[in-house]
Amino acid sequence: MGFLDIRNVTKSYGPVQVLHRIDIAVEEGEFLVLVGPSGCGKSTLLNMIAGLEGISGGEIAIKGRVVNGVHPSKRNIAMVFQSYALYPNMTVGQNMTFGLEMHGVPKPERDRALADVAKLLQIETLLDRKPGQLSGGQRQRVAMGRALVRNPDVFLFDEPLSNLDAKLRVDMRTEIKKLHQKLRTTIVYVTHDQIEALTLSTRIAVMNKGHVQQLGTPKEIYDTPSNLFVATFMGSPAMNIVPATVVMENGHPHAAITDADGTPRNLRFSQPNLARWEGKPILLGIRPEAITDPEGADRKSGNIQPLTNRVTVTEPAGSDTFVTMTLSGRDTIARMRADAAVAAGQTFEFAVNMEKAVAFDPTTEERITP
CATH class of the missing domain: 3.40.50.300 (P-loop containing nucleotide triphosphate hydrolases)
Known part of the structure; x- marks a missing residue:
């Protein structure tokens, strides 16, 4: 009570x-x-x-x-x-x-x-x-x-x-x-x-x-x-939601997505329970601050995944720079340091903190829990 x-x-x-x-x-x-x-x-x-x-x-x-x-x-x-x-x-x-x-x-x-x-x-x-x-x-x-x-x-x-x-x-x-x-x-x-x-x-x-x-x-x-x-x-900018498929690679579940050119990219999940979703579509959720440049990545994370992709737009915002790219056909925003050396049109190596990634069931829209 x-x-x-x-x-x-x-x-x-x-x-x-x-x-x-x-x-x-x-x-x-x-x-x-x-x-x-x-x-x-x-x-x-x-x-x-x-x-x-x-x-x-x-x-x-x-x-x-x-x-x-x-x-x-x-x-x-x-x-x-x-x-x-x-x-x-x-x-x-x-x-x-x-x-x-x-x-x-x-x-x-x-x-x-x-x-x-x-x-x-x-x-x-x-x-x-x-x-x-x-x-x-x-x-x-x-x-x-x-x-x-x-x-x-x-x-x-x-x-x-x-x-x-x-x-x-x-x-x-x-x-x-x-x-x-x-x-x-x-x-x-x-x-x-x-x-x-x-x-x-x-x-x-x-x-x-x-x-x-x-x-x-x-x-x-x-x-x-x-x-x-x-x-x-909740969150500004909002969480990025990217269509993906769960695939197994070296015994670990990965999110299979595509970059701006349609090239397949796999990002390893930190949640082993997603192995039961192998071969099934999901919605991958990543906060903008979990996508950055390698130097700005969270040093405490045990799962930083590299992701090469083309930059669409950069938006300097004082203390941060917001960078837009395309993943699986969706605009995806990364939040970087103000002095991050990134420009529109260039191919850039992003660092994705997959410890912060969450997965949603595309049918029920509920988060997939352990």
Whole structure:
């Protein structure tokens, strides 16, 4: 049993079911991120935890107490919205303590909570201003402060950074991470941004079409995606997916692919279990950073495979250079050092870290596991 338990939860609007048997146990102090494309059901699930949406089936429990049908004000949760939802006619201080006032908290206690949270968020100088006098980042801090003063059991964040510009989004991401590390609060956070999901979370639930596709740590989600959707949704650039056939060579399973000229190339797998797929088609998954030049290859890997191929495009990106080639008729991206000596049109010897390769069943699109 978790601190927050989502048990076999479903949600339907008439005959249309939008959430399908969601089971997630969130431990106390955990930072769970719900991530997925628009319309996948992540915000609906968050609203159900908050009590803003009814539950069609299953149970949601907080600290062992089932809250189905319990009014949002009785759940001891706090929510930070995408739109900030600040009262324009109130000062920052009034916005932050309004909820406490409505719950009958005495003024001295409200003032102490306000002072503590304002100091924590470094917004002491803003308390007498109105929301219209604040920047987007300052408004988001106030919205977070309004949640923090209540000292709730669970914090719910609904895409809180999506209205901010790129640099401020990165800055606020760091602030939220620091805040969680300091307070060890239980957080459920919704985003469609997979970079936010990977950097903020202790665990991630990847959602699509009302289903949880995979639940795991950022490393588990990134390194061992459970299916093609997770593999291609998480990571930027996305995981390369290359059609291949499993062949045996010297007693080891290999991925048989073709280069830009159609010449056969074999890459040895590190997973011996793929021998049972001999002669069968698979989809080979390789992250861009697992394909590089020989000098930039991972020295700790025990399975770096050479691959000669023609370069199609190079894209300098400051700290990295992205190199595109063709494998089995698919554009495949390699991530190299900024100073890698590679140019479009040349034949280049790539180094492929096959310890990082994963294989998918092309029929079910599920990862092939040991």
